[in-house]
Amino acid sequence: MNNDEIELTLSANVNLLSVQSEEERKMSPRCGTGAFPSVPALKEMIALVKGVLFPNFLERRRTSAQMRVYYIGEGVERIFSILSKEILHALCFDHELSEGETKAEARRLALGFIDKLPEIKRLLYRDVEAMYNNDPAVDNYGEVILSYPVVQAMVHYRVAHALLQIGIPVIPRILTEFAHSATGIDINPGAQIGEYFAIDHGTGVVIGETCIIGNHVTLYQGVTLGAKNFTLDSNGHPVNTPRHPIIEDNVTIYSNSSILGRITVGEGSVIGGNVWLTYSVPPGSRILQRKAVSSTFTDGAGI
Numbered sequence: 001m002n003n004d005e006i007e008l009t010l011s012a013n014v015n016l017l018s019v020q021s022e023e024e025r026k027m028s029p030r031c032g033t034g035a036f037p038s039v040p041a042l043k044e045m046i047a048l049v050k051g052v053l054f055p056n057f058l059e060r061r062r063t064s065a066q067m068r069v070y071y072i073g074e075g076v077e078r079i080f081s082i083l084s085k086e087i088l089h090a091l092c093f094d095h096e097l098s099e100g101e102t103k104a105e106a107r108r109l110a111l112g113f114i115d116k117l118p119e120i121k122r123l124l125y126r127d128v129e130a131m132y133n134n135d136p137a138v139d140n141y142g143e144v145i146l147s148y149p150v151v152q153a154m155v156h157y158r159v160a161h162a163l164l165q166i167g168i169p170v171i172p173r174i175l176t177e178f179a180h181s182a183t184g185i186d187i188n189p190g191a192q193i194g195e196y197f198a199i200d201h202g203t204g205v206v207i208g209e210t211c212i213i214g215n216h217v218t219l220y221q222g223v224t225l226g227a228k229n230f231t232l233d234s235n236g237h238p239v240n241t242p243r244h245p246i247i248e249d250n251v252t253i254y255s256n257s258s259i260l261g262r263i264t265v266g267e268g269s270v271i272g273g274n275v276w277l278t279y280s281v282p283p284g285s286r287i288l289q290r291k292a293v294s295s296t297f298t299d300g301a302g303i
Helices: 003-018 022-027 039-053 065-094 099-134 141-147 149-165 171-183
Strands: 198-200 218-220 224-226 258-260
Touching: 039 065, 039 099, 039 149, 039 171, 065 099, 065 171, 099 141, 099 149, 099 198, 149 171, 149 198
Parallel strands: 198 218, 224 258
Antiparallel strands: none
């Protein structure tokens, strides 16, 4: 194959790829600016949030109360700066608006998130306390903050949930998926989770968008709080209706259990491991897997 043939093939395919397909057009930003939220910028932003919320553990430059104020102030200002820009891109991505129309709105929303940081911090320290008190294998709070995957998952979830609450599109799901890929814990930012929440081990945990979880709830690895089925519209598309469980206060759900549908697990209940639950249970319930049944197969029976 000579150079002319190579150039011809390359040029022909470049021309084909340069034409925007109908599918690509449908998936592109509505405002047509080509602006997307930046994944590297959002990773920097969430790292800054962690440093601001856990400065004693994640930032060694702080040596005095005065330096702590300086460091946190610098971090908060940088968070605001990044978020203002990325929210602008998210709004353009999700709405048919010009960049000029959304710039002031993006700054307003970013400031609204900054107002939520003190409450996010309070909730996260309660989550750390819950994990510390639920795991006899942990020696101190620092071990939980620095090494437990639930802390990373909950930082991302609580930040993403706060952003979603004030009306920011796209970015919340990006943030929770960062944690999902790193920890195996998949929490939709739309889920409502109370305080003092613990996930032990965590791998494979799934918490759906419309799930409501109370206070002092503990989950173990592999738990799914999911939907049993979906309501479809006239075009066959799923409708976003409440479809995930309500878990009341002081509930423990052990490993690999699936709680499905818009059902309620009453306060103080314990759901054992490997349970498949699709109906509501009253407060104080104890739901355990049935004992295994031993059977003998003869003459092809049961096959």
